[in-house]
Amino acid sequence: MKKSLILFSLVVWLTSCACEPEDIARIAFSGMENIMGEGFMPSEEIRAMGEFQGMSVNLGQSSVNGEVESTIFLRLENGDPKILDRQPEVLARKCAEIYLSGFEKSVDYQKITVQFVQTDPSNPENIAMQEYTFDVTDF
Template identity: 70%
Template structure:
């Protein structure tokens, strides 16, 4: 019951807020970057390279046989098929380069994996993926 009341009050406060949604989103992004590090969220420059409709980042650290491997996963969704069709590996490298340049904690990671995800507009469950992995030290 208490959980429902909290959600109701949160929804009520957000719906009655006369805030600009764009300002609210910028505030949320700045809070995320404060916590994760400057440049954590992919830049608009990356979005423009492939006219991507969605972008996300996941950070991973795994330990196998006593060795730790850390990877940045940069997912770029529904880009321009023409931009992706020419030389996707070159586009992936350029996106990785821009992301690593902007993210202040990128040197803490060993690899960056760029994933291009394309979903079928008529069947969103049908997804194609291209994946490219680079060593951070090469940038």
């Protein structure tokens, strides 16, 4: 009962306030970082490096020959093609380095995969992706 009252109050506050959508998103992201660890959400420095329109992070685990391997997937969407065409692997490595330096739980992962995703504005189902994987211990 107490949890539902708190949730209801939060929903009423969010729908009734004259907050900017960015403020609401910032509140949600700060709550997520409290759970996932400081620096979980990619920084604006990464966005600026490739002028990315979207960024997201997924954490995954897979089993290879009985050993569990955990990976951070850093997805960077619709960056400036001029920037991405010049040495994309160097850009991916720099984005990985910046992300890992800010994410406090990065030591819990063995790999980081940086994905550059470009979508066709006239046909969103048409997607191109470049993917670069690095060992976390290299940073």
